[in-house]
Amino acid sequence: MNIEIRQERPGDYRKVEEITREAFWNLYCPGCNEHFIVHNLRNHEDFIEELAFVITADDEIIGSIHYSKSKIIAKDGKEYETITFGPVSILPKLHRQGFGRALIEHSIQVARNLGYKAIIIGGYPYHYETYGFVGAKKYHISLPDGNFYTGIMALPLVEGALDGVSGNVYFSEAMEPDETQLDEFDKAFPYKEKQVQESQLQFEIAVSELDTKNYN
Template sequence: MTITIRLEEEKDYRTVEEITRDAFWNLYTPGAEEHYLAHTLRKHPDFIPELTFVIELDGKIIGSIFYSKAKIVDADGNEYPVISFGPVSIAPEYHRQGYGRKLIEHSIAEAKRLGYQAIVIGGFPYHYHTYGFIGTKKYNISMPDGKFYTGIMALPLKDGALEQLSGHVFFSEGMYPDPTGLEAYDQTFPEKEKKVLPCQAKFEAAASEIDKNEY
């Protein structure tokens, strides 16, 4: 069994989008939009191709990770560049086998090697604390609404990279594609049933959870 992690190439695009669709289908909403996000993000100026990887098992793509630019804006309007990742996808039949961890750890190491300052992401804390991510409240970095959420986390890639900062984090507009194109795009894939599932309500609750931790 050979595991390879390499940069995504154009020939991988459709396979990556198919895996992404399968991985997220009915997870956060009925259906999925993450494959559409992957499709549109590549064309956005904030897309970071040198950090967008696929993972292969014996030459077969089983997952991918996308990176994009983000920024922290302080009270004086000064902007500080950071990066973010997502979507991260592993084909459902390979879930919980460590492939996602390998992909994330590889990309973090590469981001550090390339000189990026910090990564800020949104997700379930229990997924990401093991990589060293911690609530952005620790650094007094809120979402644009001024609130600190448990699901918004940061990982400095250099010592002290976030210590002197405070402000709001803004993810790339590329992470919020125009939804009007989703339905037509999704119709280019095999039909799948959209379902309302308990995990979707769990995600909604987690996404709005306020960080009450003391750091």
């Protein structure tokens, strides 16, 4: 199997959205919106085109990763630029074979080479600690509600990039698409049944878990 990671091209868009839909369907909620996020993100001002990658096996797309701009706003109003990746999608039949890891590691290195200072993401800690992510609480970075959550993680790309930085992280509005348009968008794809799954309850619990670690 010949594996390649390359930048996403316009001709990839539909296939990428189909794979994203397959990867997330019924995972975090009945149905999913991640394919809609990807679709809208490409036309958003926060989209980072040079960090949109696909991974192929024998020239067939099997997954993708996309990045958007995010920022930390300190109490004094000062803004610090950060970036965020997601969704990261791999065809379900190819999960746990290292393809997602390859995409993430490749994109992190490219982001570092391009001069980006730090990545902040939302997700399960056990997925991302292996890449060096730690709870954003370590850097006194919270969500706008002022709380520190285990699922909000940070990775400095430059040593000391987040030292002395504190405040609230704001992700791109593109990550919260207009759900009233989702059903219409989804009609362009093959029918899939929306179902309630255990993973959805686990996700609901995870996103509300407060970070109680002492990072000092």
